[in-house]
Every structure is written in structure tokens, then in C-alpha cells.
Amino acid sequence: MPADGSRQHHLKEDHYPDGLSATGGVATNCQTTAENQITEVMSVEDESTSCYCLLDSASVHLLLDQPGSYALVGEPLTQAAVKRLKLAVFGGLEAGGATSYSLRVYCVDDTPHAFQGVVSAERSQGGQLLEEPKTLPFLANTFSLQVSIQDVPQFLWSIKPFTTCQEFSFPSVWCSSQQHCAFSLQRFSPNTSQLSCKISVRQVKGHEQILQVYTAVAETEKDPAPFFLQTDCSITSLSGPGAFNIPSSIRQRICATFDTANAAGKDWQLLAQKLHLQRNLGFFSQQRSPSAVILSLWEARHQDSAHLDSLASALEEIGKIHKTSPQDEPESDCSQTQGGGECVRTN
Structure with a gap:
């Protein structure tokens, strides 16, 4: 007492x-x-x-x-209500494939605890945070959330057909604390050491955020990105x-x-x-x-x-x-x- x-x-x-x-x-x-x-x-x-x-x-x-x-x-009670989402993109080489690279996009509740869970999971598998997380206001307007990959260098990288845009229904985003999707890219040459592209996260008839990806692709690169050290990635007491x-x-x-x-x-x-x-x-x-x-x-x-x-x-x-x-x-x-x-x- x-x-x-x-x-x-x-x-x-x-x-x-x-x-x-x-x-x-x-x-x-x-x-x-x-x-x-x-x-x-x-x-x-x-x-x-x-x-x-x-x-x-x-x-x-x-x-x-x-x-x-x-x-x-x-x-x-109205469609003006907003749920704040924190957006983050992680990347890493796919297991068993030196030329395959995976981009994983997370849309989680904008709270330290929710994001810390993602950070911990990605750390355990050597994932790198590729862009500073951003916030997206998700409206209660019943429209879905779309995640798409854009501006991939077409002569250096390929992506599986029909996977460039992925969609989450409104209920799945509004009622869940976390959504995520992945894009699998294949480089044409092992000598390709850079990847640049954009990830668009947008709500239909709502807001949009762009995550810019520019990263070195190397098998030995396992160090976490410096964003891990930011104060908003830790849980305060x-x-x-x-x-x-x-x-x-x-x-x-x-x-x-x-x-x-x-x-x-x-x-x-x-x-x-x-x-x-x-x-x-x-x-x-x-x-x-x-x-x-x-x-x-x-x-x-x-x-x-x-x-x-x-x-x-x-x-x-x-x-x-x-x-x-x-x-x-x-x-x-x-x-x-x-x-x-x-x-x-x-x-």
C-alpha cells in the first residue's frame, strides 16, 4: 500500500x-x-x-x-471512427535460396506492445526492418486494405505473377490486432546486390502510405536495422x-x-x-x-x-x-x- x-x-x-x-x-x-x-x-x-x-x-x-x-x-458509432495502424516492412533471404528474397509487410495496431511482438519474431529469423515504420489511419468505412509492391527493377528482379497486390477485408483488419503479407522476389543474377522498390498500403476510399525500400542484399547481412534502437520500438514501464x-x-x-x-x-x-x-x-x-x-x-x-x-x-x-x-x-x-x-x- x-x-x-x-x-x-x-x-x-x-x-x-x-x-x-x-x-x-x-x-x-x-x-x-x-x-x-x-x-x-x-x-x-x-x-x-x-x-x-x-x-x-x-x-x-x-x-x-x-x-x-x-x-x-x-x-x-460513425464512419468517422479511425483505427491507427502501424506499417512496417521487413526483408531477408529466403531459406534454401540464395537468389530469393522475401519482403514481409505488417499492419498492426499502433501500440508499442503490438509492434514489439513483430520485432521479436523478425529478429528470431534474421529479418531486417527496411524502412522506418509509418502510421495509417484506417477508417470505419467498411472498405478493404490493399498492399501492393511497385517499381521493382524489371531487368534485375522478378516477382510471382498475380501477387503484386494483396488485399485484406475490412472486418479482418478492424477486428484483428495484426495482418501481414509477403512478396517473394527472385533476382536474375547472383551478382545483383541491391533491391529498391515501393510498398503501397492503402484503404479503398481512405488513406495511403508509401514504404520506400532500398536495401543491400547479401547472404552475410544479418544485423538488425538501426530502427530497432528507436525508443518507439521498446515497451516503456x-x-x-x-x-x-x-x-x-x-x-x-x-x-x-x-x-x-x-x-x-x-x-x-x-x-x-x-x-x-x-x-x-x-x-x-x-x-x-x-x-x-x-x-x-x-x-x-x-x-x-x-x-x-x-x-x-x-x-x-x-x-x-x-x-x-x-x-x-x-x-x-x-x-x-x-x-x-x-x-x-x-x-
């Missing part, structure tokens, strides 16, 4: 729908019980004192009394020594200031409002330290020590709003110092 009195378990999960609230998407959190039965916990639109759900643009945050397995379930935490002294002072309402009205409800967490206040009111839970949620959404400035600004704004009687204003430590992230600002 945290020392500040916050008893909640925080779960964060990346999601891939764009404009979820704008398109009227309704999401429900469901828990899997020990008997493998699904029970509805809450709707995102509902207020609850036992569960708090917050949808950000790329992730969902859940605060729960009990740990468990939870799912975010939703459906598009909200725990451990690398995670950002509000310094303990600042957290304790904020909680002491805002957990009890005073004549100036500077209580935890105003803190929630200024930190843009004013929804479902009934959940916070049931907590032993509402301010501690609010700060923990804010902390999870802002995993960068640079965001302490925005926290300091919010507290300063609260101080300005209620500066009617300076003698009633408690001091608020909130200006950054380098290194430890402690801040001291006195109203």
Missing part, C-alpha cells in the same frame, strides 16, 4: 482508436473472474466510486480497488528506477494543503479541476487521500520530470484565484531545482 494512503491499483493500456470521444465511441471495462466469466465493471461514460477510467488520445488509465484482468471494449515520480516532500505538502476544505475553497476538487481530472469526482471523494490519488493519476499521465512546471503553474493559478486573504494562504512548495526535481515556490 502506498505510504500516502492511496490504495488504488493503476493500470495503463495503450489503445489505437483515434477521436474516440469525438466519434461517440462507447467503451466498457470488463473484468475476467476466476471462473473465466466476463463481468461488466463500468462504462466510460458512467460515474463510479469503485473504479475510475480516463481515456487519453493514445492510452487508457484505470484506477481499481482490486487487481485483475480487464478489457476495454468499444465499437464505432511506469515502475522501477526509471519512472518519474513527484518528489515525496512536494507530494506530502500538496496533500496536506488540499485534502481538507478551507475557507478559501482550496481543496482537492479545485486541484482535480486545474489538473484536468475533474470527471467522476465521486470516486476521489471516497478515497482516504483524494489529493494523493489525483496526483498519482496525473503522474501516470505525465512521465517526464519536465511536467513539474505544469504542476507548479496549476498550483500557482489556484493560489492566485484565492488570494483574497493572504494570511489564510498556506505556503506551497512548487519551483523546480535541478537534479532531484524538488521545487520551492511560496505564494
Whole structure:
């Protein structure tokens, strides 16, 4: 149990729908019980004192009394709904054929976990990432996704007939976390050491992305592409020594200031409002330290020590709003110092 009195378990999960609230998407959190039965916990639109759900643009945050397995379930209500796809192309020599080269195109949910699974699988078979991954907005317009290979040097490489364009139905893309296809190319001469072409990924009556391939083809070339080292290819963690935490002294002072309402009205409800967490206040009111839970949620959404400035600004704004009687204003430590992230600002 945290020392500040916050008893909640925080779960964060990346999601891939764009404009979820704008398109009227309704999401429900469901828990899997020990008997493998699904029970509805809450709707995102509902207020609850036992569960708090917050949808950000790329992730969902859940605060729960009990740990468990939870799912975010939703459906598009209009054709304006969008599912973000991450597109990547990998390549490598085919087994048993020094002149055969395979290009594998993946269309996966735009989340770190989904792409990391592809990276791990390709690494195990010596695949190379040939182009920086790109994002494609996939519309809920019921139209299919087409993947085609273009501009293959015709005097250097050949490709099997009728395989230059491959198609995935709308349901298979919308309801699945991963789609992939492969193009098998044959070089006319073993001396051909370069391959250049384009991969077009487009939705009918939707968006298109082009993946440009230009790679050396050599039997000895097994090193992973430098894109593997990019930060978006790894899974980040909200725990451990690398995670950002509000310094303990600042957290304790904020909680002491805002957990009890005073004549100036500077209580935890105003803190929630200024930190843009004013929804479902009934959940916070049931907590032993509402301010501690609010700060923990804010902390999870802002995993960068640079965001302490925005926290300091919010507290300063609260101080300005209620500066009617300076003698009633408690001091608020909130200006950054380098290194430890402690801040001291006195109203």
C-alpha cells in the first residue's frame, strides 16, 4: 500500500482508436473472474466510486480497488471512427535460396506492445526492418486494405505473377490486432546486390502510405536495422528506477494543503479541476487521500520530470484565484531545482 494512503491499483493500456470521444465511441471495462466469466465493471461514460477510467488520445488509465484482468471494449458509432495502424516492412533471404528474397509487410495496431511482438519474431529469423515504420489511419468505412509492391527493377528482379497486390477485408483488419503479407522476389543474377522498390498500403476510399525500400542484399547481412534502437520500438514501464515520480516532500505538502476544505475553497476538487481530472469526482471523494490519488493519476499521465512546471503553474493559478486573504494562504512548495526535481515556490 502506498505510504500516502492511496490504495488504488493503476493500470495503463495503450489503445489505437483515434477521436474516440469525438466519434461517440462507447467503451466498457470488463473484468475476467476466476471462473473465466466476463463481468461488466463500468462504462466510460458512467460515474463510479469503485473504479475510475480516463481515456487519453493514445492510452487508457484505470484506477481499481482490486487487481485483475480487464478489457476495454468499444465499437464505432460513425464512419468517422479511425483505427491507427502501424506499417512496417521487413526483408531477408529466403531459406534454401540464395537468389530469393522475401519482403514481409505488417499492419498492426499502433501500440508499442503490438509492434514489439513483430520485432521479436523478425529478429528470431534474421529479418531486417527496411524502412522506418509509418502510421495509417484506417477508417470505419467498411472498405478493404490493399498492399501492393511497385517499381521493382524489371531487368534485375522478378516477382510471382498475380501477387503484386494483396488485399485484406475490412472486418479482418478492424477486428484483428495484426495482418501481414509477403512478396517473394527472385533476382536474375547472383551478382545483383541491391533491391529498391515501393510498398503501397492503402484503404479503398481512405488513406495511403508509401514504404520506400532500398536495401543491400547479401547472404552475410544479418544485423538488425538501426530502427530497432528507436525508443518507439521498446515497451516503456511506469515502475522501477526509471519512472518519474513527484518528489515525496512536494507530494506530502500538496496533500496536506488540499485534502481538507478551507475557507478559501482550496481543496482537492479545485486541484482535480486545474489538473484536468475533474470527471467522476465521486470516486476521489471516497478515497482516504483524494489529493494523493489525483496526483498519482496525473503522474501516470505525465512521465517526464519536465511536467513539474505544469504542476507548479496549476498550483500557482489556484493560489492566485484565492488570494483574497493572504494570511489564510498556506505556503506551497512548487519551483523546480535541478537534479532531484524538488521545487520551492511560496505564494
